[in-house]
Amino acid sequence: xxxxxxxxxxxxxxxxxxxxxxxxxxxxxxxxxxxxxxxxxxxxxxxxxxxxxxxxxxxxxxxxxxxxxxxxxxxxxxxxxxxxxxxxxxxxxxxxxxxxxxxxxxxxxxxxxxxxxxxxxxxxxxxxxxxxxxxxxxxxxxxxxxxxxxxxxxxxxxxxxxxxxxxxxxxxxxxxxxxxxxxxxxxxxxxxxxxxxxxxxxxxxxxxxxxxxxxxxxxxxxxxxxxxxxxxxxxxxxxxxxxxxxxxxxxxxxxxxxxxxxxxxxxxxxxxxxxxxxxxxxxxxxxx
Amino acid sequence: xxxxxxxxxxxxxxxxxxxxxxxxxxxxxxxxxxxxxxxxxxxxxxxxxxxxxxxxxxxxxxxxxxxxxxxxxxxxxxxxxxxxxxxxxxxxxxxxxxxxxxxxxxxxxxxxxxxxxxxxxxxxxxxxxxxxxxxxxxxxxxxxxxxxxxxxxxxxxxxxxxxxxxxxxxxxxxxxxxxxxxxxxxxxxxxxxxxxxxxxxxxxxxxxxxxxxxxxxxxxxxxxxxxxxxxxxxxxxxxxxxxxxxxxxxxxxxxxxxxxxxxxxxxxxxxxxxxxxxxxxxxxxxxx
Numbered sequence: 001x002x003x004x005x006x007x008x009x010x011x012x013x014x015x016x017x018x019x020x021x022x023x024x025x026x027x028x029x030x031x032x033x034x035x036x037x038x039x040x041x042x043x044x045x046x047x048x049x050x051x052x053x054x055x056x057x058x059x060x061x062x063x064x065x066x067x068x069x070x071x072x073x074x075x076x077x078x079x080x081x082x083x084x085x086x087x088x089x090x091x092x093x094x095x096x097x098x099x100x101x102x103x104x105x106x107x108x109x110x111x112x113x114x115x116x117x118x119x120x121x122x123x124x125x126x127x128x129x130x131x132x133x134x135x136x137x138x139x140x141x142x143x144x145x146x147x148x149x150x151x152x153x154x155x156x157x158x159x160x161x162x163x164x165x166x167x168x169x170x171x172x173x174x175x176x177x178x179x180x181x182x183x184x185x186x187x188x189x190x191x192x193x194x195x196x197x198x199x200x201x202x203x204x205x206x207x208x209x210x211x212x213x214x215x216x217x218x219x220x221x222x223x224x225x226x227x228x229x230x231x232x233x234x235x236x237x238x239x240x241x242x243x244x245x246x247x248x249x250x251x252x253x254x255x256x257x258x259x260x261x262x263x264x265x266x267x268x269x270x271x272x273x274x275x276x277x278x279x280x281x282x283x284x285x286x287x288x
Numbered sequence: 289x290x291x292x293x294x295x296x297x298x299x300x301x302x303x304x305x306x307x308x309x310x311x312x313x314x315x316x317x318x319x320x321x322x323x324x325x326x327x328x329x330x331x332x333x334x335x336x337x338x339x340x341x342x343x344x345x346x347x348x349x350x351x352x353x354x355x356x357x358x359x360x361x362x363x364x365x366x367x368x369x370x371x372x373x374x375x376x377x378x379x380x381x382x383x384x385x386x387x388x389x390x391x392x393x394x395x396x397x398x399x400x401x402x403x404x405x406x407x408x409x410x411x412x413x414x415x416x417x418x419x420x421x422x423x424x425x426x427x428x429x430x431x432x433x434x435x436x437x438x439x440x441x442x443x444x445x446x447x448x449x450x451x452x453x454x455x456x457x458x459x460x461x462x463x464x465x466x467x468x469x470x471x472x473x474x475x476x477x478x479x480x481x482x483x484x485x486x487x488x489x490x491x492x493x494x495x496x497x498x499x500x501x502x503x504x505x506x507x508x509x510x511x512x513x514x515x516x517x518x519x520x521x522x523x524x525x526x527x528x529x530x531x532x533x534x535x536x537x538x539x540x541x542x543x544x545x546x547x548x549x550x551x552x553x554x555x556x557x558x559x560x561x562x563x564x565x566x567x568x569x570x571x572x573x574x575x576x
Contacts, residue, residue: 051451102462106502139427140479145504163339174390178506191428191505213501214394216433217479218466 003080011084015151016194016204022076023132023199027260032134032198034067035096035222045243045274047167054103056167058096060243062226063270068094070266071132071224075254078228081128081203085230088251092116092127092229093244096134098222099142104215105165106142109177111150112227113206114158114170120245121236121285125155127229131202134222142215143193144202150180151205172209180209228252236286242278291368299372303439304482304492310364311420311487315548320422320486322355323384323510333531333562338454342391345455346384348531350514351558356382358554359420359512363542366516369416369491373518376539380404380415380517381532384422386510387430392503393453394430397465399438400515401494402446402458408533409524409573413443415517419490422510430503431481432490438468439493460497468497516540524574530566 003017011017023031038058039046045059062072071077072091082089098104112129116122137143158170181190194202204210206227215221229235234249255264270278291305299305311319326346327334333347350360359365360379370377386392400417404410425431446458469478482490492498494515503509517523522537543552558566 102465106504109504136475138475139481140433142501145428174506177390181506187424187426187507193427211504213430213504216394216397216499216501218462218469219475 001076001079003083008084011203011205014148015208016146016202018194018196019201020196021199022201023260025199028134028199030260031067031071031224032222034065035134038065038096039098043274044241044279049103049105050165052103054100055098056105056165057098060094060246060270061096062091062094064268066266066268067260068096068224069268070255070259070264072226073252073255073266074259075257077130077132077201078252078254081130081228084203085126085128087230087232089228090231090234090249090252091246092122092227092235093246094224094226096222096224099212099215099220101141101215101218101220104142104221106214107212108161108164108169108171109209109211110158110169110171111156111207111209113155116206116235117155118158118170119239122229123233123236125206126233127206127227129204129206129208130226130228131204132224133196133198133200134224135198135220137195137200137221138219139193139195140217141219141221142212143195143221144210144212145191145193146204147177147180147190147209148184148192150184150209151207153180154207156209177209237284238280238282238286241281243274289364289367291371296372299491299493302436303496304434304490306482306484307489308484309487310489311548313487316422316487318355318548319359319512320510322353323422326353326384327386331562332529332567335455337391337393340391342388343386344393344453345386348382348534348558349384350379350382352556354554354556355548356384356512357556358543358547358552360514361540361543361554362547363545365418365420365489366540366542369418369516372491373414373416375414375518375520377516378519378522378537378540379534380410380515380523381534382512382514384510384512387500387503387508389429389503389506389508392430392509394502395500396449396452396457396459397497397499398446398457398459399444399495399497401443404494404523405443406446406458407527410517411521411524413494414521415494415515417492417494417496418514418516419492420512421484421486421488422512423486423508425483425488425509426507427481427483428505429507429509430500431483431509432498432500433479433481434492435465435468435478435497436472436480438472438497439495441468442495444497465497524576525572526568526570526574529569531562
């Protein structure tokens with residue numbers, strides 16, 4: 001899968017690319033079927049919604065779940081990101097966000113790179129967000145919302161929101177959101193939200209401002225959000241636990257294209273549990 | 289304005305009718321311009337969002353604000369409801385819901401008649417909900433969501449939600465919502481959300497199950513929600529303050545069609561303040 005010049009230009013302009021139905025229903029189902037057992041685990045890597053038992057985010061499944069380990073090395077995802085960043089990649093974050101029927105809470109407007117910079121000391125924005133829908137996404141189950149072109153604004157000052165939801169986030173202030181939306185076309189295209197069947201993929205720039213509203217519908221909206229970082233741009237601090245921000249900077253090697261359809265051996269370093277070291281954190285800047 | 293047989297049939301089937309752009313921009317602006325002064329008042333009739341100063345609901349503006357008093361007697365609204373209920377009407381509730389940019393919180397799935405029955409002892413569901421958009425409504429600013437046909441289910445047992453938001457509500461349980469959405473077509477039409485320009489109107493059955501999500505967009509979504517009750521069906525209890533559930537059952541007389549465009553004298557019984565009696569409540573059932 002090679003991105004066309006038109007796609008490269010569109011990514012540069014809008015800050016995202018949408019690939020509806022990139023993974024077929026069988027591939028998607030393999031992933032979705034593995035989610036309930038992961039969400040059921042009472043572990044630090046499952047963050048639950050405020051005032052509810054529903055899982056908001058599961059972290060690092062690619063280290064202990066076989067289907068997600070395969071997804072983390074899938075060429076349909078890795079190849080285009082490698083093309084865009086023009087460098088080998090490592091996995092910086094791997095999340096399965098629940099946004100469960102009736103329970104899924106909002107994610108305030110934010111840039112992901114804000115958190116990676118402030119918390120993880122990632123040197124530049126040379127990292128890519130990937131969203132893979134495990135459920136159909138429609139206007140009612142809390143789709144991702146983007147402000148097209150907002151990645152051009154670069155890194156935005158943010159404030160650390162510790163109260164709105166159960167997961168702390170560096171969020172962007174309202175006056176600036178208003179300005180960015182206006183500049184992107186206001187009510188005509190100033191906000192977009194790619195919707196499509198389970199198996200769709202979005203690649204979006206780590207500075208693209210995004211949010212999602214709560215899910216009041218009876219339809220789960222489970223999605224994998226992962227971030228692939230250029231190896232040379234690896235983080236310089238382990239302030240957050242390893243299950244949130246990874247510490248292994250080895251380049252990802254892709255598996256065959258049919259790796260979600262066929263048996264395919266894959267390494268699962270945390271298959272016997274998360275190592276105690278994954279909870280160790282430090283405020284020191286690392287020297288390399 | 290007379291509803292056609294096709295509209296009457298559609299209302300019976302779906303439980304709502306949508307009239308995009310029924311009020312023109314000048315008429316709508318007259319109403320919208322009056323909102324900030326109403327929202328600024330520190331009075332019991334302004335309920336604010338949880339953890340925010342933004343107004344969630346303003347009550348009873350038709351009793352102290354001239355533009356809204358005129359809207360409350362507008363023939364484009366009153367006539368079709370009178371045709372549907374085939375009886376003179378009185379104003380049971382009059383709200384201006386803020387759903388303000390960035391601040392507007394969710395309204396959980398509910399039927400309005402559940403509250404009117406449980407709290408106000410309104411005998412039957414012979415009352416109509418009316419929504420009038422004062423701002424453009426799009427998929428991003430927390431539009432109303434309906435489950436078409438759910439009014440046919442009649443009155444649904446509900447639980448009193450006192451915690452999710454700042455306004456108590458009798459809400460419908462999730463298993464039943466799932467069932468109603470499935471019966472209405474699931475992902476193909478099981479939920480609908482009428483969107484359109486400021487000045488649009490929706491009439492919807494008092495048993496139609498509805499909700500709305502939070503508004504993360506930079507666009508306010510102010511709307512008037514009022515309920516018109518058949519006079520013979522007036523409430524039998526004053527358990528809620530009068531600014532929430534009205535106690536004057538005199539039939540509404542309509543004003544001329546141009547009443548929002550021309551000066552038009554109108555009675556404002558609370559123009560000098562809300563009477564102390566409006567706060568008096570009682571658990572007794574009234575005998576008439």
